[in-house]
Amino acid sequence: MKKIFQFLGLALLLFLIYFGYITYPKLDLISGFSAKSMASGHFIDSRSQEMIEQGDNDIPKINWATNKIDENGKFATSTVYGLKERKAIYREGLGVTLINDDFDITKPYKVPKRTKLINNLPFPYGNNEPKDTLFSNIDYAKLEKAVANVFDKKGVKKNRTRAVLVIYKDKIIAEKYDTGFNKDSKILGWSMTKSVTATLFGILQKQGKLDINKPAPVTEWAKDERAKITLANLLNMNSGLEWEEDYTKICDATLMLFATEDMSQSQLVKPAQFKPNTHWNYSSGTTNLLSGILRKQFKTHQEYLDFWYAALIDKIGMNSMIVETDMAGNYAGSSYGWATTRDWAKFGLLYLHKGNWNGTPLFDEKWMQFVTTPTPTSNGKYGGQFWLNVAGKYPSAPKNMFYCSGYQGQKIFILPSQDMVIVRMGLTDDNQFDFNGFLKGILGSLKE
Incomplete structure (x- = not known):
């Protein structure tokens, strides 16, 4: 029994050494990636925390993070095993910025001036819906199959395609989105x-x-x-x-x-x-x-x-x-x-x-x-x-x-x-x- 405890103690010591020298220095980056991804995905594209964690953050080590979204403050925080908390803030016009403890969130900031393309033209030269166009030199059955083949069936994580768009002679000839995504995502x-x-x-x-x-x-x-x-x-x-x-x-x-x-x-x-x-x-x-x-x-x-x-x-x-x-x-x-x-x-x-x-x-x-x-x-x-x-x-x-x-x-x-x-x-x-x-x-x- 004594030898078993000695072995377990040695194993624990080796784990702590590995964690301390190999993994611990990475925690800042892991929680930083997670917080930034969480805030951007949520506040820019309105994705849920669950969707982000199962998609964008489903990466080895990144999925160690525990995340929180603050709707009122428009920020996200992440930690790894309660350690190395990082914060990413959303600002309208600038998107999300991963910040450190020295960053003054009360300081005024400039944002880019934007202009909206407004005309009566269809996509791509306007923001109206594209006109349906059929080309005689395209086998649409083959095209549809080629596009469909790169999307996963429900519950499968292999290709993990979110969107495919094919444009020929300025016209959309194929467009497909995974569940949870659409043309406005x-x-x-x-x-x-x-x-x-x-x-x-x-x-x-x-x-x-x-x-x-x-x-x-x-x-x-x-x-x-x-x-x-x-x-x-x-x-x-x-x-x-x-x-x-x-x-x-x-x-x-x-x-x-x-x-x-x-x-x-x-x-x-x-x-x-x-x-x-x-x-x-x-x-x-x-x-x-x-x-x-x-x-x-x-x-x-x-x-x-x-x-x-x-x-x-x-x-x-x-x-x-x-x-x-x-x-x-x-x-x-x-x-x-x-x-x-x-x-x-x-x-x-x-x-x-x-x-x-x-x-x-x-x-x-x-x-x-x-x-x-x-x-x-x-x-x-x-x-x-x-x-x-x-x-x-x-x-x-x-x-x-x-x-x-x-x-x-x-x-x-x-x-x-x-x-x-x-x-x-x-x-x-x-x-x-x-x-x-x-x-x-x-x-x-x-x-x-």
Whole structure:
């Protein structure tokens, strides 16, 4: 009996050591993710706590958290085993911000000015319902089957698709939502937001207000080797700056998103590991640095806040979209864009039409060429904050397809040769979801 107690005591000691050194430091990030997800899902998209916990937060370790939503205060709190409480607050116009104990919730804050697209046009160039259109070269039975196949039956968690939308020649030819979601549901695009952030640089370049081939305007780099880094290098993710992006552990990316006041600083302070344009390294910190650089292009914070919507988001009628901010008031351009599936599709259409939105050019051909040209160091898989199929990652899709991609399989596929945009929103990525088969099925519905 004594030996049994000794064994149990040793096992408990080993567990406490493991918990103390391996798990305990992660609790801040776990409760931070959970609180942020809980508040955003509830206050932006009106999801219930149960729905969020069984969907968005159904992730290993994140599901350890205990969550509370305060309707009157418009915030959510999360703890892990009663430890490391984190709080995320909702502010109209800015979405949800994960805050720390030093954040002054009583301090006045600015919000972006929004404009609503009001006209008598149907989707996509207006917010009226789309017109029913039948194309003789589409096998609708095949299309419907291809779309239906990626949704789970009740009680099953395999594909975990939430929404699919297929647009052909500016017309919706397929649209389907999982239980609990519909055309008005706002869904987090995660890193698809990077492509939105990048587009603002294309707009400013067309307006003659910046040149992406010039050194990045970062004064902190002026006297060291980082002074040679261009805006194009940052957009291509080949700046050579140090950065670790691994969401399974404490790293630069997780610390930035869940433990940093000013996300624009996380990449800025990193040293150079390589010369620019010699090494590709995916970095959410780089995109948030770009958001900070955008902010400095304007005289006031209000102008920065307004520009994202006036120049792009509301300009193309993405009126459901909201890009959330960090504690310092920067848009979290790497990750925190929310919109309906139809509005995400509008963004894809903007690129399908090379920046021309219903007769109004927002960016030019030079920008299109930049974002769709492979970064020299990415093995053909990445351009300017867009992913590419040049190397044939999805062999059943054309190689000139390019796409926005976010955590857990948020995708906007843009297929110029087919005049098509395909949006899929869900909770599973390539390691679990057959995107190639999904694309193959949809493309197979197009008759020769």
